[in-house]
Amino acid sequence: xxxxxxxxxxxxxxxxxxxxxxxxxxxxxxxxxxxxxxxxxxxxxxxxxxxxxxxxxxxxxxxxxxxxxxxxxxxxxxxxxxxxxxxxxxxxxxxxxxxxxxxxxxxxxxxxxxxxxxxxxxxxxxxxxxxxxxxxxxxxxxxxxxxxxxxxxxxxxxxxxx
Numbered sequence: 001x002x003x004x005x006x007x008x009x010x011x012x013x014x015x016x017x018x019x020x021x022x023x024x025x026x027x028x029x030x031x032x033x034x035x036x037x038x039x040x041x042x043x044x045x046x047x048x049x050x051x052x053x054x055x056x057x058x059x060x061x062x063x064x065x066x067x068x069x070x071x072x073x074x075x076x077x078x079x080x081x082x083x084x085x086x087x088x089x090x091x092x093x094x095x096x097x098x099x100x101x102x103x104x105x106x107x108x109x110x111x112x113x114x115x116x117x118x119x120x121x122x123x124x125x126x127x128x129x130x131x132x133x134x135x136x137x138x139x140x141x142x143x144x145x146x147x148x149x150x151x152x153x154x155x156x157x158x159x160x161x162x
Contacts, residue, residue, distance in 0.1 A: 027061035027099045031141055031149040034058075036103065042158045043110040045133075046123055050110040054154060055103055056139065063100040064144040066090040072143070073106065078136040079114050088141060104141075111135060113161035126162050133159045 036055040043050040058065065066072065071085035091100060112122035113133040120127060137154045 025099060025101075027059040027101070029061040029143075029145075030147040031058055031060040031065060031143050033139070033141060033149045033152055035152050035154065038155055038157070041155065042132075042160060045110060045113050045159045045161055047109045047111060052108050052110075052157060053105050054108060054137075054139070055105045056152060057101070057103050058141065058149070059099070059101045060143055061099050062143070062145070063091065063093045065100060065102075065141070067144055070142075070144075073104075073141050074139065075106070075108065076138045077111065078138060079133075106139075108137070108157070111159060113159055115161075122161070128162075131160070131162050133161055135159055 034057045036057055038055075039053040041052075043052055066088040068090050070087070072088050073086040075084045075086065076082070077084070086106065088104060091102075113130070114122050115125070115127050115130055115133075117127070122133070135157045137157070139152045139154060141149045
């Protein structure tokens, strides 16, 4: 019976030793992002009328994601180059191995249509030959040291223009 107890203790010790030897993944110090999902692909026009959520994953080797006083998430409307800046919640750096991995969910408010005729109001006018506007966004983040991530090209979102 003593042998079985010692064998159990020895097995547990070997298991703990093996687990503690596993090294955490090493990520580059520049953040990296990847597209995960978009909650919907069609919205009503007008910024306060409708919204969608994009979810993307991130990794960062030194774990310095988010800021208390900086806007560090950049969403660009590729139709006209408008850049919407947002804040990523502050993530405290932890211990010796600061590499982190996680997901961010970003709310994207609807926008107005951009008609081929510049004299039409994209938030109120109707152009029967232009029922939908296709919006393409690009997205990137920066960490607290200013390292920029790769740029994501999001799937198109369609804005209903009528």
